[in-house]
Amino acid sequence: MPAPWLPPLVEEIGRRRFAFYPSIANAEPNEWLLRGASWTVVEAVNVRTGLEIAIPRHCVGTVSEAADPILIVGLLKELEYREGAVWPRVRRVIEMPRAVNGGTAPELPPWRAAYQASGPAPVVAIRLHGSSETRWRRVLAAVGVGAVVVSLLAAGAFRAWMVPLRATANRPLLRDLPLNGGDDYGSLVRRFGIPDSDRQVGGDVVRFRALRYDRLRATLVLMGRGREPAHYVGAMDANWRVIETVRLTNGADSGAVLSRLPKF
Numbered sequence: 077m078p079a080p081w082l083p084p085l086v087e088e089i090g091r092r093r094f095a096f097y098p099s100i101a102n103a104e105p106n107e108w109l110l111r112g113a114s115w116t117v118v119e120a121v122n123v124r125t126g127l128e129i130a131i132p133r134h135c136v137g138t139v140s141e142a143a144d145p146i147l148i149v150g151l152l153k154e155l156e157y158r159e160g161a162v163w164p165r166v167r168r169v170i171e172m173p174r175a176v177n178g179g180t181a182p183e184l185p186p187w188r189a190a191y192q193a194s195g196p197a198p199v200v201a202i203r204l205h206g207s208s209e210t211r212w213r214r215v216l217a218a219v220g221v222g223a224v225v226v227s228l229l230a231a232g233a234f235r236a237w238m239v240p241l242r243a244t245a246n247r248p249l250l251r252d253l254p255l256n257g258g259d260d261y262g263s264l265v266r267r268f269g270i271p272d273s274d275r276q277v278g279g280d281v282v283r284f285r286a287l288r289y290d291r292l293r294a295t296l297v298l299m300g301r302g303r304e305p306a307h308y309v310g311a312m313d314a315n316w317r318v319i320e321t322v323r324l325t326n327g328a329d330s331g332a333v334l335s336r337l338p339k340f
Contacts, residue, residue: 086112093108094146095146096155101165103156107123107124107146108120118131118132118136130162136152140274255308257308259308260298273286282301309330310330318331
């Protein structure tokens with residue numbers, strides 16, 4: 077079977093500097109120039125150290141459309157440089173010791189526990205006593221108790237079904253992904269991948285960058301001043317409403333800035 081068609085990287089990258097994502101371990105800093113590319117191998121040279129590496133072509137993914145501040149070349153697997161060559165990176169998993177008095181079931185994080193629906197209340201059997209009651213009174217009493225029990229069960233089941241449904245419909249997916257003002261473009265790409273769209277606006281004083289992720293149902297907004305790198309300041313929903321804010325370096329909340337930011 078013929079190999080799948082892979083577009084060459086020479087025309088896409090040229091002589092521009094780029095960074096690998098995820099970065100190649102033991103080959104820092106993550107700033108490279110393309111030396112050559114073929115259908116089987118991609119050759120790159122480190123801008124700072126002059127290290128030359130060769131990466132199998134099937135390990136190289138797509139190139140990001142945004143070139144500010146640097147191109148991102150995706151890798152389909154984590155790699156590391158050792159013994160003069162590039163190898164797949166193997167992470168060693170260290171199992172943490174279990175607490176002596178800890179339970180077996182893991183504790184839910186706060187943002188999950190808030191939406192954990194409780195089940196129906198347990199039903200306590202009711203037994204009627206009294207030898208003086210007539211047969212019809214016992215039948216009517218049993219029917220009345222049965223109706224109450226059925227009503228409680230139906231109400232509990234309806235509440236248990238509606239609460240998670242209402243929470244899922246009103247809660248943006250972004251609430252499960254804690255972010256802070258220290259995140260920048262690189263950390264967001266490492267966490268969520270290349271955005272579905274990347275837009276920028278602003279000038280030399282203040283500039284904004286909007287990274288839209290369809291699977292998050294949100295647009296992550298970064299802000300930078302002057303020549304400083306842009307950092308995460310919050311998120312907007314599909315209707316450009318603020319759904320996430322962070323604390324800025326001056327102590328103010330970013331909601332005041334995002335609420336006045338026009339959609340771009």
